[in-house]
Amino acid sequence: MKRLPAIAALVVLAALPGTALAHPGHGAGGGLVAGLLHPLTGADHLAAMLLAGAWAGIIGGRAARVLPVALLAAMLGGFVTAALVPAGLAEAMIGASVVGLALAALLRLRPPLWLAAAGVALAGLGHGFAHGLEAPGGVARIGFVVGFLLTAAVLQLAGLGVVALVGRALPLRSAMWHKVG
Template sequence: MPMRKTLAVLLPLALPGAALAHPGHVTGAPFAAGLAHPLGGSDHLLAMVAIGLWAASLGGRAVWALPLAFVSAMIAGGALGAAHLALPLVEPMILASSILVGAAVALALRPPVHLVLPVVAVFGVMHGYAHGAEGPGHGFAAYVAGFALATGALHLAGIALGRLALVRWLGAATAAAGLVVAAVQG
């Protein structure tokens, strides 16, 4: 996929209307609200696809370990957010996640998986915190199941895209879109 086409796909996610990290609660069933939350903000969407891209580019056990670390940590972060415990730097870290992970893919950084997992887990906690802080007052377990499932699907999409020969371009486009989102939100 040429760079123009890649940017045409990823950059609309950074448009001001889509750049709102958390445009509001989805009304309806908690599970549906959970499914929708990671898809409702380009910062979440970009980061979660980027985790899949990085997992695919690292290969081996990273293909399952990075998504598992992110989702597990995200669930823990969701509990922290639901409890309204103070956690500093949540939004900056969410924005940084797509930029830094996209850049790691673009630069073909291949650190050992045991060094990548804590970084991915920290990003997961931050994304989960945002999800949990905005979760429904009832049906929280269903809400968590929804956002965990949506996140897993986004990781799988990133892994599938990461199998393409242009994975470094996709990483660069993800990092660029993350910068645009950061500029729009800042």
């Protein structure tokens, strides 16, 4: 029961998005500011980025560095190739990413690093597809993508930080917490 606060926090994060809520509202004209703010307004994106960071922290070690980079790189790839993907697939990938990341974090899964990186990359790809389909065009698109990726990185760091704080605050004996804290 000592893990109850951490588990409860992850359950709340996982339960936030009932459906993929990230797509409308890219801001009038798009651009950097819209990109910076947008990930904070979609519960699905917010939950996925926080959960990805938390899972990276739970795994610890190199995963705390590799997983966030893998997610961001795949998200950028999704932005670039979005026109090749049907919107329904992007939506399904987003929903699956939130559920998958929540389960991975809640169950404290510790797969090999390559498999964890592939999992978060798949999540990032889905988010990149969805937002690439609806991002503004022209020069505003570049600003939007840069802002979006910056905020996604900060959200992942926040997830890592929560795990580090919980690991320090709770007297857990798990090796997972010692790697982070």
